[in-house]
Amino acid sequence: MTVAPFRLGMLIPEFPTQTHAFFWREITALRAAGVEVHVFSTRRPAEDCPHEWAERAASETTYLYPPRLSSALVSPRDFPGMAQALAYIARLSVGAKQKARALGMLACAVDLLHYARERKLDHVHGHSAADAAHVLALCRLLGGPRYSFHLHGDLPVYGTDHGAKAWDATFVAAAARPMQRQLIEDAGLAAERTYTLWMGVDTDRFQPPAKRAEDPRGLHLVSVGRLHLCKGHVHTFSGLRKALDRGLKAHMTVGGRGPHEKEIREAVARFGLEGHVELVGPLGEAAVMELLHRADAFVLSSVGLGEASPVAVMEAMACGVPPVCSIIGGTPDMIEDGTDGLLVAQEDEEGLANAFLRLGQDRALQERMSRAARERAVRTFDYRETSRRLLDAIQESRAPHRQAA
Secondary structure: OOOOOOEEEEEOOOOOOHHHHHHHHHHHHHHHOOOEEEEEEOOOOOOOOOOOOHHHHHHOEEEOOOOOHHHHOOOHHHOOOHHHHHHHHHOOOOOHHHHHHHHHHHHHHHHHHHHHHHHOOOEEEEOOOOHHHHHHHHHHHOOOOEEEEEEOOOHHHHOOOHHHHOOOOOOEEEOOHHHHHHHHHOOOOOHHHEEEOOOOEOOOOOOOOOOOOOOOOOEEEEEEOOOOHHHOHHHHHHHHHHHHHOOOOEEEEEEOOOOOHHHHHHHHHHOOOOOOEEEEEOOOHHHHHHHHHOOOEEEEOOOOOOOOOOHHHHHHHHOOOOEEEEOOOOHHHHOOEOOOEEEEOOOOHHHHHHHHHHHHOOHHHHHHHHHHHHHHHHHHOEHHHHHHHHHHHHHHOOOOOOOOO
């Protein structure tokens, strides 16, 4: 007797973009495990994705916004749960403008319901705790499949009404332990309905080079991510300036794009780093690996809210590049300070300078941390293991946990 494959919907906002490499890895791993994965997204991304798999990913993605006209014109009599869905929106703790916007999410939820029925989906997992989670909750109220969703940063970044979003979620995952605590303490979820599920990296593909050559320009620092002020580039540049003024030979390559590129370029000039810092724009996976193979340290000095367990740090560690990170989100769980990387307080420019000096002046320390970072990545961050844990969570938590809507 042939057993039908488990059919999983995966809802990812604005997929694919530069920061979505992990999601594609996860989809690939789940399919390799025999899961039939159907990819959905809220809307098409505004910018092109630089990864080599992006065209295929976009072609396999069903976009829910704008919703089909047939979904936008439904009435309460069309679905038994429509009255409950409208009541859900009415009870949201937001203003009239946001509630009107939620009616658009309801039309997207109707679209998702149609697709779920057509494709006989067993479950839908959302990689967001923001509007996408509302779409999942509304779809469930209309009679759609069981669902779960993932919190990828601090709870306040993802809007309000998290208890409503999770009203019948089989579980809510968090990408780091501090976010799991927020789900329990701030959103009021029962602990047994939450998990910490990290993202992951392909440790077979992201590997250290056979030999890492010494750079005649000194310590090579690398940062890859959105060009956003929350990523702390300005603090990194200040720390680098301090270290250079104390005699360190170093230079830095910054990959990525984002809304604050102008301010970040201005900061490079303000600290007199034009000869030491190069901004190279968005990078595909192959280019990221090539850059990491030339790096001595990876820098992420993020500040504020929003950071969880950064995949860019995992990729660096898999390539044997020790990270220098601010203490934010899940970085203290990812990095053992002084063993496989260095941790500094947020906005601590003196601490960043000392970290750069420490690595730049002690090649043996750099090499020990490189080996330890690689070992940690293989042991903890491989995407096949993290994807298996997600699938286990979905399959083990499918007993109902209904709460009042």
